[in-house]
Amino acid sequence: MATKHYFAIGLMSGTSLDGLDICYSKFWKTDEHWSFEILQAETISYSETWENQLRKANELNAPDLFQLNSDYGFLLGELTKAFISNHNIENLDIIGSHGHTVYHQPQKNFTVQIGDGRALQLLTKKNIVYDFRMQDVLLGGNGAPLVPIGDQLLFSDFEACINLGGFSNISFKKEDKRIGYDICPVNIVLNYFAQKQAYNFDKDGFLAKQGQIIPELLQALNQLGFYKKNAPKSLGYEWVETEIFPLLKGYSDIDILATFTEHSAEQIAKNLTENNIKNALFTGGGTHNDYLIKKIKTKTKTQIEIPSKEIIDYKEALIFAFMAVLKMNNHVNVLSSVTGSGHDHSSGIFLKY
Missing domain, CATH: 3.30.420.40 (ATPase, nucleotide binding domain)
Incomplete structure (x- = not known):
């Protein structure tokens, strides 16, 4: 039986705001062991306007934060669509998007990563997994670290x-x-x-x-x-x-x-x-x-x-691509022994295209 290969893109925006990491990789499993190959990867720097918006996102009122959530989702879609086009990517099963963290207060039962996955899907027309952290927080975990x-x-x-x-x-x-x-x-x-x-x-x-x-x-x-x-x-x-x-x-x-x-x-x-x-x-x-x-x-x-x-620069984006592959197959992608949640689980909102 031929080995199944999964092609996935991972998107990661870290708290240091150096840009959006995009990593396109291939994953496959043989004898219970997963392997990977990074096929294309790049970091796209934020414009000064976007960097300032993200840096000050925690100061916004609710309506403005909701708007930023949508706007940033469309930005992710635009950047990912351009990445796919620039690298002539044809095989792509799923996109895993971490989003950008604005609030992280698991002790109060919430964590917020902006970047609406529906906007990302509207522009890329691909399967999407996003909002990886919140389910773990609702299960009593820290929602972090996920990698x-x-x-x-x-x-x-x-x-x-x-x-x-x-x-x-x-x-x-x-x-x-x-x-x-x-x-x-x-x-x-x-x-x-x-x-x-x-x-x-x-x-x-x-x-x-x-x-x-x-x-x-x-x-x-x-x-x-x-x-x-x-x-x-x-x-x-x-x-x-x-x-x-x-x-x-x-x-x-x-x-x-x-x-x-x-x-x-x-x-x-x-x-x-x-x-x-x-x-x-x-x-x-x-x-x-x-x-x-x-x-x-x-x-x-x-x-x-x-x-x-x-690997230094794109390991996190690689792993969010991998977590999306696991989610797509309904496999565990968050470990309760790490986060403190009630049990291991398959986290993230899966949008099938």
Whole structure:
């Protein structure tokens, strides 16, 4: 019997707002083992107008947020339609869209990722899966992190997977169960202060290297209550606004970058060491920050594995494409051992074309 191949596009917009990641991949399963191949991938930068709209989305009133949800859905449709055309893509079973997170408050039973999948479908005329997180929150989970299902089924050669994006998160097997959780903020803070210095981001820690680590600030950051909580746990921008930014007032941007880079490295290394991780796959935009990676390496004996640029940049978009394939087949795509929900489940709203 011939092996069934699934062709899927994954869309990912992270909290660091560096653009929309689009990843077109092929998936197949042999002997209970899933494999993949990335066929095309690119990051499309947001216009200044769109970046500002998304950055300030949490300040909108309800009608304006609902309008942005529709408008952003059409933007996703336009960008995806152009991607399909530019790469002459003919085989496409499904599109999985993460959307862009505006609110994440699972303790209040909600999480909001804008980008209406119906608008996306109207323009692409393809099967769509979107709104992956809310079902998990309604089941009592954190709705995050979701990529560990892909870590388990696509990247099982590594003992742990770490993503360095707006936030860092980790997933690994513990007592035969996959667990995962957010570790700490990374680029959501580093980019903010780099941009205050007229840089889009702190490339290779160029700015952080010039600053001084502030011992009392580093201590205050490391003592935040979130770090003492047991998994499952997740972070959102609201937490950064209320818990992180107030601590940073009164310090220079350069010293903040130096101190927060140190803080991120310490928290990531601590989680690797405490869980006795022998080797970990690092992906996400922060993996390109050599200064941060070198700092992590000095603080842990874990072997840090850096994959191809393609995997570094598009692993999350790849996994949301994969989650859409799982959803289309009614297979589990969210692990309760990771999110804390009542049971494993197949999440996302599936729109059949």
